[in-house]
Amino acid sequence: MIRTVSTTPFTDQKPGTSGLRKKVKVFQQPNYAENFIQSVFDVVSGKAGATLVIGGDGRYLNRTVIQTAIRMAAAAGFGRVVVGQGGILSTPAASNVIRQRNAIGGLVLSASHNPGGPDEDFGIKYNVANGGPAPEKVTEAIHARTLSIAEWHAADSADVDLDTLGEVTVEGMTVEVIDSVADYAALMETLFDFDAIRAAGLTVAFDAMSAVTGPYATEILERRLGFAPGTVRNGTPLEDFGGHHPDPNLVHARALYDTMMGEGAPDFGAASDGDGDRNLIIGRGRFVTPSDSLAMLAANAHLAPGYAGGLKGIARSMPTSAAADRVAEKLDIPAFETPTGWKFFGNLLDAGMATICGEESAGTGSDHVREKDGLWAVLLWLNILAATGKSVDRIARDHWATYGRNYYARHDYEGVDSAAADTLMGELRGKLATLPGTSFGALTVAAADDFAYEDPTDGSVSRQQGVRVLFEGGSRVVFRLSGTGTSGATLRVYLERYEPVGGDLDAETATMLAEIVAAADAIAGIRQHSGREQPDVIT
Structure with a gap:
């Protein structure tokens, strides 16, 4: 009835x-x-x-x-x-x-x-x-x-x-x-060399954050790959995620970070989020930003069986650093810059124009599905570690020595009054035409725009996807309101500085970005509009 x-x-x-x-x-x-x-x-x-x-x-x-x-x-x-x-x-x-x-x-x-x-x-x-x-x-x-x-x-x-x-x-x-797990685990076995990972003798700490990835990680990491019981932490999904915030960043996955930076740390640490599509990657003594992780995975993907034939292209969201673009250039494959939101990658993947995609918000994936995939990224990292015999830190240093380094951070101002956030973005858009040529400290604005995207597969256009301010020398700041919150507004400020090969490639990120942080506040009036002296989360 x-x-x-x-x-x-x-x-x-x-x-x-x-x-x-x-x-x-x-x-x-x-x-x-x-x-x-x-x-x-x-x-x-x-x-x-x-x-x-x-x-x-x-x-x-x-x-x-x-x-x-x-x-x-x-x-x-x-x-x-x-x-x-x-x-x-x-x-x-x-x-x-x-x-x-x-x-x-x-x-x-x-x-x-x-x-x-x-x-x-x-x-x-x-x-x-x-x-x-x-x-x-x-x-x-x-x-x-x-x-x-x-x-x-x-x-x-x-x-x-x-x-x-x-x-x-x-x-x-x-x-x-x-x-829920069987079909997914079987798919992962077709993409990665499980025998090589098993034989590499790696030690791993994976934090499932009391969220959905727990059963998947336990089946794949502990049962199929043979990592020690307890490798998967917080592996039982809970309705309230154990009272924690299941966001795999350095604030909410702090316990994992402390483990990986401490004495006797495992070779590799990772976490995933509430629904299993995001990832956090930390080697012993080395945190890898999501933007760098995308670039490093793309540069080494050929080491995994599922990608041995090479990549068709690399796609990244506009706020994600340009590190992956440098990999695409060296591999002589297309690089695509899209708005935030995985749906924009779907058309590129369906058309066979891209193989690996990623976002600075800790989402990476490939054409094996049409969503970002936290465990996929973890397994590709493990496959690369097994194939090279290198540590995460060594892979990162070698990558920067080859491509240069995009120092990068995202500052989140959460729960900002929606009207105040809209005013900030409105004023920013109103001054775009007059920003070029303006100096903020040692930085001079080369260009400024409101990012719009024309999909190369169907011609559809998405406008007002984030305000970009590009400085002379390759640095930039991006301002965008997030669409993933449930109350108030989240202002995301993305800060990026490119340091070429031969430059200072192992400095503190905060130090390298300090001038850009100051310029961002001067340009947008973040403190004035948000009432915040500092961001709630820095990733």
Whole structure:
């Protein structure tokens, strides 16, 4: 039996760069989650009899919304729903299942690296048939539908047992509960030399941050690769991530950092985030920035079996440092600069124009799925360490000696008053024409713009993707408001200085960027608008 429920629109259901993210209590409002899910289903064409994938990162409300989504999928006419055991699917694993099962798409229930729990964050993202996040034309259609929705539909059925593998039927629709880890682990074995990694005698510390990657890392690192029990720390997914913030950076993964900088540190340390798509890479005594990690992985990817034939191209988000561009130039392959958001990489990957992509926000991945993939990056690093016999520190030093070094940092001002943040960006855009030629200390502005991107595969244009101020000599600062928060605004300031081969390649990053930090505040009036003397997080 299908029931129909009358509803009225909510005006705050516009998806951001990674779907709809709000506080749990917002999603718990009557009809709120149902309105958004129904709007997704109303926009999806060809769903009759099709396969839909559903899974999430295990955060609070995950199971409840999965049950709702299953009932609504049955009412919408889907033929099959594939759901991860326990409601668990990491974001890259969900992308893989969508692709392997020829699904029409999937609902990924996550707020990524945001905190979880009854008073924290939840999110719903729709991924399309290629396994990647819905493109803007789809998210815009979903948003438009949320503003006119009048009813939603669901099967009047009991909850599905999400913990038992197998198939059941809901109103004629098959619901298949699958092993969340098996298909993903099998894919990793086709890309990397597990025998070489096992034989290398490496020691590893991996922090799953009480999030979704725990079961995947335990299966792959401890069982299949044979690393010692306990290699995976905080490996059990918890609804509130143990009360911690599952963002793999030097603030929230501080315990791992301290381990890797201390006496007797393992050879390699890594962490992943709430939904498993981000990564943190630290060698013994050496932190590797996400921008540098992308460049180093691209330069050495040929050492892994899955990439032995070379790369078709490298893509990075605009705020990510230009380090990867220098690798692309040496390899004589294209380098693409896109807006922030993994969906912009999807077209390049589908067209065979790029193989490896990355973002400064700790997301790297390849054409094996259409999402960034934290464990993939960890395994590629391990494959490179095994193949070269070098340490992380040695690989980093050799890379800089070859390409030069892009000193880089991101300063996050979180929970800034939205009106104040909008004013800051508005004033910045208003002065772009007059900035060139202006000096700030020893730095002189060479150019300034509001980044716009024309997709080379379909000609679509995305505007106002971040304000760039480029200084003479190759340094720059980028200002952008993030779309991943749930309250207030997060101002991200990206700072970059290029030091060529032969220059000072092993200085303190803060020292090398000090002049650019001062210039950024002078240009944008960060303290004045935000009321902050310093950023909340530096990565």
